[in-house]
Amino acid sequence: MSEKHEWRHIFTLLKLAEMGAHRRTAKISTEYLAGKLGASQQTASRYLIELDNGGLIKRTITPEGCLIKITDVGVRELKKLHSTLRFLIEAEYPPSITLEGLVFTGLGEGSYYIAKEQYRKQFIERLGFEPYPGTLNLKLTTDYDVKTRSELEAYPAVEIEGFKNETRTFGPVKCYPATIENKVKGAVILALRSHYDASVIEIIAPFFLRKHLKLKDGHKVKVEVLTLP
Amino acid sequence: MSEKHEWRHIFTLLKLAEMGAHRRTAKISTEYLAGKLGASQQTASRYLIELDNGGLIKRTITPEGCLIKITDVGVRELKKLHSTLRFLIEAEYPPSITLEGLVFTGLGEGSYYIAKEQYRKQFIERLGFEPYPGTLNLKLTTDYDVKTRSELEAYPAVEIEGFKNETRTFGPVKCYPATIENKVKGAVILALRSHYDASVIEIIAPFFLRKHLKLKDGHKVKVEVLTLP
């Protein structure tokens, strides 16, 4: 929907709406529309035919011009664009940010923490998936990625509460839903352990990522982190 | 500004904003952007170059991708689009409607009314121009135009108050700022007299329109009526 070339159509819809065609049937000649679009009469005519074929407008041709009404589908397209823009402009944080890092092997502590029932229950409840009992460690190599990671810490996160058992205390964890390599839905977790520095992130997912994505140490992995509204 | 071909740029800006580039410097490869745009890597590259040249983004090229930040100018473009859409979607009335009618000669009563000092003062104050002492009468010939005129009556108007003198009462008048033949700023006035039916409108303007636009009886005239917010 509204792919690539359809932008001209959305723009044309916008111009038609400026003439009131989203509320009432408006009489608009192709010549007049052409002027508003900064294009030729023929191009305006073609656009209208395409919009009509696409079901975005209803068009009746009369000797004095076209009677044009934007359909509900067309209005919905305009509203969609509007809400996208509103979201972007009003949102405090970017809707998503991308991090890249190199796979490395940790000390296997990931499994230990993830396996804790108190954490697991919360992961399932708040992230919507049951994490594979292990983490994928990524080393951030560029200044950009390290800086981005530190910005991420200030964003609203899915908060996993800490707890304590007989022997020790387990701290709270911040997670961010994320897409790994544009394929797998998982989450970035920050501060699961304190002894990794700001240049490391850990990933959890419903699968064993190393196998699922055929990863080996040193491979570069891209993670698209979704921030919360 | 933002003419014709620049729409692809606005939509590219939108995509960049979705990656957070309107708030922070984001690392975005041309390949990645291409995916979001549904275009080739080369096209994405070209778009970024064009946006950069146009001052809409600030771009730094690194071996791992482009660091991109939408400039204030670029953000302003997005906000402009947003407010246009918001206005269209939230407004109760279309921002403008177009009427067409044929010039005809009335009984000369227009001058009589327009010349009344009590009306004149209000026209100058509320429309921002001193009307030529006469009206251009237009006969609406199509169902569409008559229907549109009747819709117009329900829209918010510049209200001119009525008054009475020794001999009689002069009723209130509704006017709508309008552009005549895409050239002259004037106003449509409704219900100045009651004995014309719904298929007639009268136009006032700072000039003698018949002379200024070289109009004769039977000529078709286009009027773009601006409704009020």
Next chain:
DNA sequence: ATTACTACTAAACGAGTAC
């Protein structure tokens, strides 16, 4: 007046590739 077809021109696109 209009709309919109056909035939042509101009512009945008993207594969290949250099860096």
Next chain:
DNA sequence: TGTACTCGTTTAGTAGTAA
């Protein structure tokens, strides 16, 4: 890996014109 050039191909745009 990246970006971005050239250049052949595809697509969009327009002039002329029929209906």
